[in-house]
Amino acid sequence: MNITAGGDHIVKGTLSNGMIIIDTTERVKLRLSGANITNTNGPAIYCKNADKFFITLEENTINTLTDTSTYTDQTAKGTLFSNDDLEIRGKGTLNITGKFNHAISGDDDVTIENGVIIVISAVNDGIHANGSLNIKGGTLNITVSKDALQSETEEILIEDGALTLSAGSQGLTTDTGVTINGGNIKVIKCNEGIQSKLTNINGGTLSIESTDDSLNSSMGKRTEANDGSQLSINGGSVYLSATKGDTIDINGNAKFTGGTVIVCGSTGEPGADVNGTFTISGGLVLITGSNNGMNEYPTGASPQYTIATMLTAAQTANTALCVKDSTGKVLAITKPKRNFYSIVFSSSELKQGSAYTLYIGGTVLGGTEINDLIAGASYTGGTAVSTITVTTSPTTAINWRTR
Template identity: 25%
Template structure:
């Protein structure tokens, strides 16, 4: 902090030493390879042992073998045996089924529900053959007891099941609150069509397993459409759900091998007031065409509510092996409270919160992802991208790794106070990632390892966000990483192997202006024309070799770019050279935490309309930082209380033996600068941090810069300037 305020006294000395900076810029590029190739200060947890990429063996999934993911032979059957058909008992106000067999219903059945009360080992088949069963007084079908019940829609038949709008019926400890309600395992199958209307609360409820195979099913419900407490399993069905709360739900949290949703093929369309698909232990999707709109979609405002509006949610794990997904959700599009692994699939996601979130691990093994709207794109304690194509647009971070969980809403945002610092890992080992973010591009509260793939980032165009952000360490050992953003909090990788990494800051470039890295033959290694303004680049790729010379170019035109504005070996014409650099170290330029190099932002203007930072006050209660021990001015002038400057009372020498009396004339404008700086060995005079007493007061300052005639104050043996204040450049 002392250097910040000492610069107000030693203005020209600061200018002369401005080449020693964190991020090389246009005004410091000529010999910046010498300066920036010095070893970086490593983060506190840095060690020389290289980070290793993740493998599937590192994934922390619960044992899926405990879940019954099979479909029985009878689940898959679509017809029925005429020889086993029985007539139900006509009980006056209901049809009663009390024994195993097949029962066929047809025609109109009004206010006369079907009740199954059979033996615990009895298997019952109810065949619906062009039947409408409506009951204005309560449920339409109630399965009180059986081993398993099959409700089969006969071939080419159209059937309707509907309950009343307002009723309360209990049986023991259970509320019978679905149009179809079962206490036994329930399977819906057949090649016909079934429409279920849950006018009171739920559509179809099973307190055990709920299986839907091959059937064309539509459910309209005030609450949950499909609720299988132990599980919901779907095989090659055509399902349309319109639910006031959850679309598909399995909520057994007590049993280790229950509370899961499994989907193997078919077409599912869900419009839900709350979650589209929700399970307590596991959501496992092998394949299918799945479309979800939850909570009204991503355009809705997500509040601090205990309600959940996610697309696909599991309190346990999520495993997706394939399928086509289109999810438009008010909350997270895909959310796991443990680990989410996506092996393949085609995903189009729009979210009012995160695109894909996992509290523990999120692994993208392969697949195509278009996340058009989200708060954060990919978020977990550990994020691993192994392969696939990912394009995301985020209002905050593109990829965020932090420890903890984000509850079910955004009241305590993860990575913004809800997650723990220092916990978080990001591994990118393959694939193609395009990130357009208004916050950080790739952000970890802990570690980052890029070992393969192509990562293209356009982060925030201003503010305290950057393309690469980490609290621990960031290693690059392979692949391509290109990030264009703002310089305020820009960071480079902390360690590189096999290839170089360059961090460079320059004047602000307009959106869609191409940026290229050219090799010694003036051929573009990589080019990126981002959709937002930028003034800083962080670039790493295998073509950046130690000892080689490269040119950074902006402007002009570029050909051979993909839909995101990125290209390898593209053609860049009529560009303007920013700098030529030589990689004398694999890490070229470092930064972070506001270290923006020797150049002011916004073309050298004082920030905040010329006002001092932090409200114009010195830090820590208005006290000036202490000056060097024993310091004194030259020519015998003294600081108050007799303090002295170091080294016998002399001001530190100017580079190249220059004298303070030899100052150039300075009229407030910046002199021409060709990028060179005088030699500097990096040493500084001894300094114990003391300064004379200071009461914290500051003279009024209106933001204007005083004229300076080039002469030093009389304390330094020259003529006084026009003002007592000295401009800071």
Template identity: 30%
Template sequence: MKKRYVMSGLLTLLLMAGCQQAGTTSVDSSAAGAANSTANSATSTSAAAATQTTNASTKTKYGQYAESDYDTNETGTTIQLATDSAEIDGSGATFKENTLTITQAGTYVLSGELKGQVVVKGTNKDAVHLVLKGVTITNDQGPAINVEQADKVTLTLSDGTENTVSDGSDYQLATGEDEPDATIFSKDDLTINGSGSLVVTGNYSNGIRGKDDVVIVSGTISVTAKNNAIKAKDGLSIAGGTFTLKTTEGDGLQTSNTEETDKGWLAIDGGTFTIEAGRDAVQAATALKIQTGKFTLKTADGAESSVNSEESYKGLKAGTSVQVDDGTFDINSADDGVHSNGTITIDGGQWQIATGDDGVHADTDLVLNGGQMTISKSYEGLEGSTITFNDGTFDVTADDDGVNAGGGSDTTTDTGSFGEDTFGGPGGAPGGPGGGDQADDSKEIIINGGTLLVHAEGDGLDSNGNITMTAGTVFVDGPSRGGNGSLDYNGTFDQNGGVLLATGTADMAQATSETSQQKGLAVYLDSSQDKTLQVTAGETTYSVKPTKAYQFIFVSVPEMQAANDVTLAVGGTVKETGIVTGAVTDSQKLGTYTLDNTITQVDQSGNAVSGNQMSGMGGFR
């Protein structure tokens, strides 16, 4: 191979003659490269977000990964950058006026420092592989790396190296143009792999942006950007890596194509993510799918933020659906912790959420199949048109409703910092009328299993339609303020199994419905209590410690089916959170109550109280 040493400016012109006399190609010559021109072109990544298995991993992934995405080969043209010059050993590249231009398919190994930019200008069939082996690229007037045309460009972060790229705050764009707009900008498919590190500073707008698909296989990537840290148009696939992303006005991870239903998706199959975002931490234009990962997410100043409610500051956000299999999530968001304009399905994971609005919000269906979730602060905790609990452990604290099927508070004009939510029907169908006392059968809370602990200042379980419970364990540490109830539904609450204890204000109190197959007991106390509650039915005792004063108790447990009465006591100490099985010492008996009906409602003395629909201590019916 021929070896060339090239410089920009006057020095380049002075050296040209000497270089030509030595038989070396001049800087303005076209770089014909037989070796690189025969390099294989990569096949474009499919746009559809279907699952696939690659040879690099036998585990099915949500992202789209081609075999070439894992290629870290470093054999090819070597380019040593030296501020305003470049030494090129090989073919396929030229250097002029502080711009390194790649014009052919192949592998290019870059090292050194450049005050200028790297431009890829091949054909739409060229697969270009750039190996970053300890580079620092700074361009004050545009992108550091600009892919104008290729089939696909792969950036490999060479093992043991740190690579830094940055742009200026003012791009020199042609009149009427608004692109490129990122420190690393690609009009075509872009892949990042390797075990080295990449530090990106986006002073103008975005840090990394691809206008087709972006694939990140591995690496340690740090991005600080004015707008979005990492943005893709059609699809963003992340197999792994370590990410530290910080933005002032944009999202941490974003996809943007809302016009094509099979694009705009975002898939994460692993990795560690620390994101501080000026807007959403993770936003998918359509579907967001997470197999696993470790996520520490903060938007704006977190749950205590005072921000513009016209903007979005969500933790995880999707336009059509959110699917989470597993992972660790620590979300501190000004807006919803997890949000979908369609459905949300959570199969597992360890969750810690603090938010200024909803903990988890789905416009249509919210399905909880597993995991351990603590929502320590929220306006409303879990919200959707339908909410289904199949398994998992959920500890929810809310300033208003804890679990809300239907949206909006029934009793207050305060709807949180971001306004009242709107909802569709199940599966995305239009919702029926809501609010008031009219039942909307498209709104429902379904409890088939799992453990749910609700601390609510508004309604505990609130459905504009119905509630159905067949199994699971639920404790509602309900409201102490008037106009709310531990249980609030406009249709029916059929309890056919499971353990349910609810405490709270007697105002607006409801028990389960007479159509339930499992017996229930509602007791209106003479005065408020703030002590541990103990419930004994048959040979089994349940104990729980409410965190707020209560004057209403509702209990329904399987043992009540065979028992003739239930004994309630208060006092003693329960160290565990939620409902525990077993008696506590030093408790005082409130009374023993005979179960005369499917749903028995009495005052503390055992006198029957008629009516179930929002009766209160001010007037039993």
């Protein structure tokens, strides 16, 4: 099926061996209304040329796109491929299987406005953009062999939406920057969660379960020197968990100004590894490390107080950890998923000259758990393992113990 003129075009029904080709200088809107397209020698939808290409998923419809493992025209890079700007919107569902390369691919910008997009599988990336990749809303469930979301040259921006990502390589990756302003993002499987030169988290809920680094900011190569890359967490709820790498691995600077950050360190590596400056000026930060070395913590002029301690022995996974002030007020409760030795905690509740106690074990009753932080719960019992008095300036108060 060839579309050579602009305007609205409705597609419904089954095409068992073919594709839709768009080739025009005008804007094209393709309305998928119960379309099932399978191609045995190329992509299912191929926009060779358009001023701008829109796909609308009609409400209450399920649409399916499937390609093949070999393409006649290998300039097309995915099951749904556009040479020009691509925008997907609507209230329907789009199921995609990518057998050749990417599931959705655009040589310019790719924007997801809304709709339900399910990438059942792809041999490479789920959504791959040469330009910017913008997620403004919708529901995305992506399972792929390589990267779930990738932009080659520009920013990945997530404004809203519910994303569940399972990747063989990275969850979100770009050579420039990742910005998260909202949404509910769950990276349930990946090697690295977010890999980017600049990562800015301003809102939303983010949970990453990774094998290697959950958050990695670098200028393209591993180095122990400050390379100018940066991680900024300014709001939202962030949970990071890695099984073997540095959960937070920043070749440059880390700056936390707000939000809630819970970090579960991996076996053998610290929860946070920052080569540049590490400052905290707002929010709640709780980092546990499962190796017998200390997590990195703010050592410079951070406006907010931080306490850090090294325990005399490893605590087993899922053991309750509670921070209380001198009046017995609970400041934070969590149950790290792996054994932990070291603890870093920062909160606006920490005050100059006051003492704070870390408790291990005990009983947690009630409360609501969001990203491994248990809020509104009661805590009883437990063993006081460390009491730290905050010093006279908002740097880190350390109770360092060696085994």
